Amino acid sequence: MENEQAEDREAGLSFESWIGEKEKSEGRHAEEMALTLRSAETDNTGQTAADRGTHLHSYLRFLDLGSLINKPEDERLTELARQLDQMIEKLQLAAGARTTIKAEEQNILAYADSKLAERVLAAEKEGRVYREMPFTMAVPASELSQDYPEDELTLVQGMIDLWFTETDNRVVLVDFKSDRLPEDTVAQDKMMRRRYALQLSYYARAIERATGKKVKEKLIWLLKAGRSLDLEN
CATH class of the missing domain: 3.90.320.10 (Lambda Exonuclease; Chain A)
Incomplete structure (x- = not known):
């Protein structure tokens, strides 16, 4: 192993x-050769689709999935916010990401509840x-x-x-x-x-x-x- x-x-x-x-x-x-994968359109916050995608990818990279399992909804939302603050403090995530992540909380929780996340957590226990x-x-x-x-x-x-x-x-x-x-x-x-x-x-x-x-x-x-x-x- x-x-x-x-x-x-x-x-x-x-x-x-x-x-x-x-x-x-x-x-x-x-x-x-560079491949363009995201649109450069901006939203009403001045962020582009690429900005929002970068924020989400960075957040998911550092997200502790295990801390969201088997908890009531209010505790899970509190945990998402706590981890967001921590990532920004550690400079793992830009401060401007806060708006993006708050808007995607339910989508992030849906991922945490998925069979895929369950498989990821099982593999993570083995360092894989x-x-x-x-x-x-x-x-x-x-x-x-x-x-x-x-x-x-x-x-x-x-x-x-x-x-x-x-x-x-x-x-x-x-x-x-x-x-x-x-x-x-x-x-x-x-x-x-x-x-x-x-x-x-x-x-x-x-x-x-x-x-x-x-x-x-x-x-x-x-x-x-x-x-x-x-x-x-």
Whole structure:
């Protein structure tokens, strides 16, 4: 068990610098490509969608899920506020995040009550949860656009919100999304698959290359809907 956990930690630390030895040895040029994932529209507080997304991701990164389990609603809300104050005090979260987090309290509690959170907590007890893992990966540029030659490489850089391994030693990949959603769940799923399927496929590939472990589930947690979307199904 300890050896497996050590291997996982080492793999996590390798994401940021990983690039295939084949690409290095052949001296191929890798073009850096930025992918725009969020809108720059602002709300009445002057915050952009990217700002709000950053606030939520940072809060969820440091959130102590276990402290929210089996407590009355008022105590849970008090605990969310306490942790928010603590994160701001420790500079883990910007002071401007307060408005965002207060507005999302019920959505955050819905996540804490979910089966997914239960799985995360179980994996966390075994030291098998990894958050905010950066990676850089060289991929054929033609995967992103047919305008690029097949032998040209590009760098894909990203930050993986959360991944964990379960008792079968396989990986569950989780990405939190706070997108505004249509009312119909079928339309929600279609929109999110269109927007993020490629992104999560690269995240999964980065994990598999770095760890040698199979990613068995690619999940998007829809904060606005309080549910997960499995991109494999």
